[in-house]
Amino acid sequence: MSSIHNFIFKGLPSRVVFGAGSLQNLKREVDALGARRALILATPHQKELAQDVSAQLGERSVGVYAHAIMHVPIESVTQAIGETERQRADCLVAVGGGSTIGLAKAIALQSGLPILAIPTTYAGSEMTPVYGITEAGRKRTGQDPRVLPRTVIYDVELTLSLAPLITVTSAMNAIAHAAEGLYAQNSNPVISSMAEQGIAAIARAIPTLHRSPSDLIARSDALYGAWLCGTVLGNVGMALHHKLCHVLGGTFNLPHSEVHSVVLPHALAFNASAAPTALQQIARALEVSDAPAGLFDLATHHGAPAGLKDIGMSEAELDLAADLVVSQPYWNPRPVGIEQRIQIRMLLQHAFEGIRP
Ligand code: NAD
Numbered sequence: 001m002s003s004i005h006n007f008i009f010k011g012l013p014s015r016v017v018f019g020a021g022s023l024q025n026l027k028r029e030v031d032a033l034g035a036r037r038a039l040i041l042a043t044p045h046q047k048e049l050a051q052d053v054s055a056q057l058g059e060r061s062v063g064v065y066a067h068a069i070m071h072v073p074i075e076s077v078t079q080a081i082g083e084t085e086r087q088r089a090d091c092l093v094a095v096g097g098g099s100t101i102g103l104a105k106a107i108a109l110q111s112g113l114p115i116l117a118i119p120t121t122y123a124g125s126e127m128t129p130v131y132g133i134t135e136a137g138r139k140r141t142g143q144d145p146r147v148l149p150r151t152v153i154y155d156v157e158l159t160l161s162l163a164p165l166i167t168v169t170s171a172m173n174a175i176a177h178a179a180e181g182l183y184a185q186n187s188n189p190v191i192s193s194m195a196e197q198g199i200a201a202i203a204r205a206i207p208t209l210h211r212s213p214s215d216l217i218a219r220s221d222a223l224y225g226a227w228l229c230g231t232v233l234g235n236v237g238m239a240l241h242h243k244l245c246h247v248l249g250g251t252f253n254l255p256h257s258e259v260h261s262v263v264l265p266h267a268l269a270f271n272a273s274a275a276p277t278a279l280q281q282i283a284r285a286l287e288v289s290d291a292p293a294g295l296f297d298l299a300t301h302h303g304a305p306a307g308l309k310d311i312g313m314s315e316a317e318l319d320l321a322a323d324l325v326v327s328q329p330y331w332n333p334r335p336v337g338i339e340q341r342i343q344i345r346m347l348l349q350h351a352f353e354g355i356r357p
Contacts, residue, residue, distance in 0.1 A: 007188035012234050014127065015151045016227065020216060023118065023155040026053065026093075030060050033114050033150060035091030039084055041104050042066040046096050046120070049158070053095050053118070062087040068100040070256070074135040077106040084111060094149070095158075097121035097170070098256065105131040105147035117149035120158045122170040122202070122222060123257065124177055124230025127152070139250045148234070154227055156220045160213070165258075167209050168304045171202045171222055172261035174229035175295065179268060180239050181232035182278035183333045191235050192281070198228030199285035203298060210302040239332040240325075241267035244348075247324045248313070258311045261304045262354070265296040266347050269357035274334035292357040300354075307354025318348045 015032075017025055030038055038061050042050035047066035054061040065083050069076050080103060084092070094104035095118040102125060104115045109131055117126035129148040132141040162170070178195035181187060202225035208218035244267055245259045269292040272279050279291045288294030300306045309315070322345040326338055336344065350357065 005189060008186070009188045009190055010235070012127070012129065012148055012231075014149055016154065017151070018154040018224065018227065020156040020220060022153050023053070023056070023158065026056055026116075026118075026153065027058075027060060029116060029151050029153060030057060030091060030093070033091055033116065035114065035116075036060060037062045037087065037089050038091040038093045038116070039087055039089035040064045041068055041080070041092060041094045041100050041107075042096050043068045043100055046100070049120075050095050053093060057093070061093075062089055068094075068096060068103040070099045071134045071139055071250075072099070072102040072106050072132055074133055076103065077110075077133060080107050081110060084113065089113065091116060094118065094126075095120065098123035098125040101125040101149070102132060104149075106133050108147045109133075109144055112146055115147070115149040116151045116153070118153045118155065118158065119223075119226070121162065121166065121257070122159075122174040122226035122229075124174055124226055124233050127227065127230035128234035130234075139246075141246075152227075154223050156216060156223050159219050159223055160216075162213075164210070164213060164303050167213060167222075168206055168299060168302045169255075169257035169261040171206055171209075171226070172264060172295070172299050172304060173257040174226040175199050175202055176229075176241055176245075176260045176264045177233035177238070178229040179264065179278070179282050179291075179295075180241050181229075181236045182281050183239065183271065183275035184236035185331050187236045191232055194228045195232045196281050196285045198225045198232065199282060200287075201225030201228065203286045206298055206302050237331065239330070240271060240334075240336055243330060243332075243336075244321075244325055247321055248308070251321065251324060252313055252317055254308070254311055254313060258305055259308075261299045262306065262308055262311065263351050265292040265299070265357045266351045268292045268295065270343065270347050271333050274332075278333075296356050305354070308348075308352040310354065313352060315352060318345065318352055321348055
């Protein structure tokens with residue numbers, strides 16, 4: 001060790017079952033939670049998968065509720081809670097991406113039901129005690145230990161059906177957690193080493209998945225990396241990049257993973273001078289000399305959109321976005337307040353146009 005370490009490490013209590021075909025352990029894992037009546041949650045798009053999961057659970061399943069919606073509107077939570085009560089469910093099985101896991105979290109927040117998550121994207125929500133619920137057009141987020149999934153089954157085979165665009169953008173979403181974790185105020189050596197490994201595993205996987213989306217080794221690398229990056233997100237604080245994405249996604253209704261993919265290189269370029277060690281660690285994991293440019297290339301050379309203009313943002317909205325990002329103070333390695341509005345507005349302009357940092 002070459003420096004003096006001072007940190008607090010608090011491992012989050014979740015059980016992870018990882019592997020191709022690991023879904024076959026579902027019944028065992030539901031039993032281990034002491035559950036007898038699991039309700040299976042999914043989006044309408046993944047209803048068929050949820051029905052397979054339900055069939056696999058047999059009498060341990062009380063049915064499928066395939067109405068999860070992006071951003072977890074409060075009305076959908078109320079309806080889903082009604083269903084858990086009607087079915088006398090004693091466990092929530094969430095099979096899908098962050099939207100489905102988000103619905104399970106919102107139900108668990110009120111009911112205290114345990115969650116078994118089966119993630120099928122790289123978003124990482126399954127490893128965090130963070131929830132978000134949208135009410136009257138505003139997404140309220142918070143932390144509660146009850147919403148952390150008790151068990152997570154990562155079955156690589158379930159990610160084979162991820163379309164090319166969400167494969168690369170969701171992978172960039174995962175990298176974003178690790179990248180900001182590396183300069184987090186409350187980081188520690190264990191989380192930093194998970195972050196570096198997570199970035200490296202995903203960076204290895206993206207080019208292969210672009211060429212052959214059903215390569216099981218690359219899918220395994222990507223999901224393993226997503227677990228590591230999700231663990232970082234669940235353990236340490238995030239900064240400017242996540243704030244930018246929250247504002248852009250929440251206020252202008254832009255697609256979650258695509259916003260992360262577009263903004264990350266620019267947020268890191270902004271923070272580079274204040275977090276040189278983290279930037280070096282990211283560059284090392286990517287095997288490039290410059291982290292922001294390397295991430296821009298990794299995304300755009302493999303099918304991700306380059307600019308906010310490509311994902312539905314209008315240039316007229318950039319001023320409001322800059323105002324919102326600097327309006328409330330939060331920790332970032334480089335200060336972000338009213339005094340930095342010009343630089344943040346410029347960052348957004350570059351992200352809008354898709355300029356390589
Ligand atoms: P998503 O869950 O919205 O999924 C996008 C679409 O892809 C859905 O229609 C889904 O059914 C489909 N899909 C998912 N996996 C698939 C697969 N393997 N094959 C085919 N289709 C598949 O997208 P996401 O990016 O995973 O999640 C985004 C949401 O998660 C956002 O609302 C974000 O705020 C939230 N999130 C929360 C946290 C947290 O810690 N609370 C962390 C990350 C993301």
